Amino acid sequence: MTVLRTGPMTVIKDAGRPGHAYQGVAPSGAVDRGAYARANALAGNPPGAAVLECTLGGLRVSFDEPAVVALTGTDAVLTVDGTAAGDDRPVPVPAGAVVAVTVPRRGLRSYLAVRGGIDVAPVLGSRSTDQLAGVGPERPAPGDVLPIGAPPADPVSSPGAPPPTAEGPLEVDLGPRDDWFTTEAIATFLGAEYTVSPAGNAIGLRLDGPALIRSRTAELPSEGVVRGAVQVPPDGRPIIFQADHPVTGGYPVIAVLTPEAADRAAQLRPGATIRFTRAPQ
Template sequence: MRPALEVLQPGLLTTVQDLGRVGFQHTGMVAAGAMDAFSLQVANCLVGNRRGAAGLEMTMTGPELKALEDLVIALCGADLGATVDGVPLPMWKSVVLERGSILRFRGSRRGVRAYLAVAGGICGEDVMGSKSTYLRAGIGGMHGRPLRRGDILERGDGPVHLSRSGRRLSADRIPRWGKRAEVRVVLGPQEEAFTDEGIRTFLTGEYQVTPQSDRMGIRLQGPRIEHRETADILSDAVAMGAVQVPADGQPIVLMADRQTTGGYAKIANVISVDLPKVAQLPPGGTVSFRQIDLPSAQELVIRQESFLKRLEAAGRSG
């Protein structure tokens, strides 16, 4: 491990995240991990890391970071107005961050969460096979907490191949986020807990992201979704993207820090490839839901998976 970055300012909420704690949800252990896993994986691939290496998730107002040696970095996800020593930093591209230079963010221009990967991977406390920070239990990453001023981030060992800079994601692959998103869902598993009218409302209404949204869930406000009898179900497991509807009829999209189980009926689940759109919605932004069938949703995950696999292989062969 080698010192890589010094935190001069931590920003609103900057945490170490990878793809989350897999395999322990049956113990109640929350998965955590990147809210926008696509952007983190692309950032890792561009600097030659494994896709699932840990990086920084930076929210709204990014941090201020000083390079302690020459680094190869890539910044993906939300456009938070990044600059290096005052010069705008290109995104979705690996670049060299020279020793002593300072990475700053001027604030959110598009999207909410940006991801910084460093060649070698960001080091952090590993708990149950993941470095993801889970704030509520205070585990993973930087002692289970957001970054603070004065923290030193270390990177994995190994020489920096400055030649690995300059890789970019092809322009047609770069997601475009706005204040409005249309998100595809697979209905269920408890769609029968809702009236036909309730399901129609959900699929035609426009929902606004409330300020109470966080890494646990995106809380929405809009046309009230009608239950048949009750919003309560016998508690069962939830997944990322599950759309829970409590008795007030206002949906919540469960995200990275969701509890493992829940007792509210789930009307639908956001499909995997559309989760980043939800993760990048700003407070006040709006979302509408469109139903697609399961085979089509799976086709989309499979295609994205093979794309990321190719990108990873290309990054590691150079």
């Protein structure tokens, strides 16, 4: 597969590299894990195959040999030699064809899977590009030729209807440091509306909105954080950690998004408004 154009941001992603936090390396992996997994399933790949994660479309690639591709994550349109081929289904591509991903109207990150997976060399057991740690393959650039792995023996099969688009507040589990905030701050966090700041990426989403007031003034020793952790720095404005988050954080984590909510957060554009709610216990 030859990269012709990358759009605003295209990186290689897979299921991530868990188990290396002691080395200072976070799991990374696809930012929207549900969309990533579905793209691989549609392409007939086993779980964990590497794909292209494309932010705001604009991706164009060509194939030297016949291929099967699938696109998920947003409402971007997949085209083959300029003809719309649909999305959320396996699409056969003839040799020499150009595959493009249009700019989505809704959502942020699209996932282009190729049957066989992108077969670049793994780093610490993963083909994911970690934008914070600088670990993993380089970001693809125009002119790069990416190897495709051998196609699986099993035939391509549909994983079923796509899941419905979820709306409403992002579900969270409070803690582990919700006791560092006042009762009023917890009520604000679970009731106020926040706006996604332009200062966001695969590392974290900064939110604008009412400040959350701490009940403690002491410094918190750095401790481990996870994808979906909602950390609150001294200015009181929450930050949602995404896939390329740091291994540790020194500010209290008021709550952690559920896995499904973390996937939804991965598709939020700057200017989007969100609310938080407690997940059912």
